[in-house]
Amino acid sequence: MATHLRPSQALRLWHDIMMAQVTDGEPDLSARQTAILLTIYMDPPPHTVRGLARKLGVTKPVITRALDTMGKMELVARRRDDADRRNVIVQRTVNGALYVERLADLLVREAAGLPA
Amino acid sequence: MATHLRPSQALRLWHDIMMAQVTDGEPDLSARQTAILLTIYMDPPPHTVRGLARKLGVTKPVITRALDTMGKMELVARRRDDADRRNVIVQRTVNGALYVERLADLLVREAAGLPA
């Protein structure tokens, strides 16, 4: 760990990433949506609405709406929990994995200072 | 330059930063707003509405509205250009500089893997 980064490098990195997100024409995910998506793809399952709300410190409707939006984009999927049918299990999708992968690639490329 | 970053490190960094932005309670800036703000603070002045719109590839009302919002937050300021009074010069503010500085600090800290 302990990747060293100077403040000027950090700002340049952040700026370039934001520019890439704005310029690429694809619909931007909000900070909340991104945090939810990455939590789903990085933390071990299972993920529930309540659990995600707790982790992010937001209300449940925020999670529900984010799942609606990202579900339409096919970045995540919902499934009822058979053990306790009150719960909803949030699942990963192929599109979501690709999205996260492309995000990681963008970050690595920008950090390396490569044009593309 | 050429800061090396592995994909897993990149995702962890991105996730933690998004979590920090969501958790801290302050109003989040959108990707567009952040791109505008950082452009103002990193690129050499002067900055005009049209110039920013060109750089980001967005329409001018997007810039005007972002300046309205960030102006209320006192992150940027507007001034009429005396040489050509059609132009608006976007200026930095103390609050804006502090905001950018804290953003850079957050990135550096997260990249270093320190808890706080």
Place this chain on the structure above:
DNA sequence: CGTAAATAATACGCCTCCGAAACGATGAGG
């Protein structure tokens, strides 16, 4: 001058998001 060009701002209709509250469905426990 007087007309055209350029600039930023505004109006409009549409969409998404927010927090708080109310709601339906499901499970737990007496």
Place this chain on the structure above:
DNA sequence: CCTCATCGTTTCGGAGGCGTATTATTTACG
């Protein structure tokens, strides 16, 4: 059973963003 708790969703009113089109102000120039 029947009540109560839990979970996710939906509803409500409000706030803010978007793109397109229009406006007001200022400048350029014939």
